[in-house]
Amino acid sequence: MNRAEPGPAEPEPAHGPPDAATGADPAEPRGRSGARRAGRFWSVRRAPAALLALVVLGAAGLLLYDLVSVRAGRPGMSWRKVLTGDLATRSLDDVWTVAGAGVAVALGLWLLALALTPGLRSVLTMRPGPHGLRAGLGRDAVERVLHDRAVGVAGVASARVRAGRGKAAVRAVAHFREVPEVRADVEAAMAAGVRELGLARPPAVSVHVVRPPRKG
Known part of the structure; x- marks a missing residue:
C-alpha cells in the first residue's frame, strides 16, 4: 500500500500589526476598517x-x-x-x-x-467604527465630560463648559494655586478629554481661568 506524501503546507496570509491609530488590520480595505470620513447625521424633519x-x-x-x-x-x-x-x-x-x-x-x-441642510446641530459625529458603525454625542454629554475633567484638576473650584460644533469654551475658577499653573493643567485635561471622546472633528478648546470675586 502506497502512503500519500503530505503536500507542502499552504502559507499563512500575511497580516501586519493593527494600525495604532484605528486599531484595524492594514491588509483590510480602508472602506471596511472605518477609516473613511464620517459625515453628519441628517434630521428626519x-x-x-x-x-x-x-x-x-x-x-x-x-x-x-x-x-x-x-x-x-x-x-x-x-x-x-x-x-x-x-x-x-x-x-x-x-x-x-x-x-x-x-x-x-x-x-x-x-x-x-x-x-x-442636515440639521441635528446638537449631535457631534464620532469617528466611524468597524463595519461602518456610526455614533454621535450630544453637546450636553460633551459638556458634562469636559466639565468633570475640568473640576478634577487640582485648584479648580468650579467650571463652566459650552461646547459647539467647532469650539468648546471652558471657564474655570481657581481658588488656590497660581492661575498659569491651573490653566496649563486644565488645558492638558481638556486635550485628553477631547481625545477620549473620539469625535470625528474634535473641537478647538479655549480655556479661561479666573480668581473668585473678592467679598466686600
Whole structure:
C-alpha cells in the first residue's frame, strides 16, 4: 500500500500589526476598517414634512370637492369665484400681491434650507467604527465630560463648559494655586478629554481661568 506524501503546507496570509491609530488590520480595505470620513447625521424633519403634507392634502381635497360639485351641476364655492376674480383684476404692484409673493418665497426658501441642510446641530459625529458603525454625542454629554475633567484638576473650584460644533469654551475658577499653573493643567485635561471622546472633528478648546470675586 502506497502512503500519500503530505503536500507542502499552504502559507499563512500575511497580516501586519493593527494600525495604532484605528486599531484595524492594514491588509483590510480602508472602506471596511472605518477609516473613511464620517459625515453628519441628517434630521428626519417630521414636523415640517407633516405640516406641508397636511396643507397640500387639505388644499387638494378642497379643490377636488369643488371640482366634483361643479361636475355634478352644483354651483362652485363662492371663495373660489372671489379668488379668481380678485386675481384677474388685481395688479402686480398691489400691496397684497407683493406681500403674498414674499410669503411664498420665504416659505420656499425655508423648505429648501430644510431639504439641503442636515440639521441635528446638537449631535457631534464620532469617528466611524468597524463595519461602518456610526455614533454621535450630544453637546450636553460633551459638556458634562469636559466639565468633570475640568473640576478634577487640582485648584479648580468650579467650571463652566459650552461646547459647539467647532469650539468648546471652558471657564474655570481657581481658588488656590497660581492661575498659569491651573490653566496649563486644565488645558492638558481638556486635550485628553477631547481625545477620549473620539469625535470625528474634535473641537478647538479655549480655556479661561479666573480668581473668585473678592467679598466686600
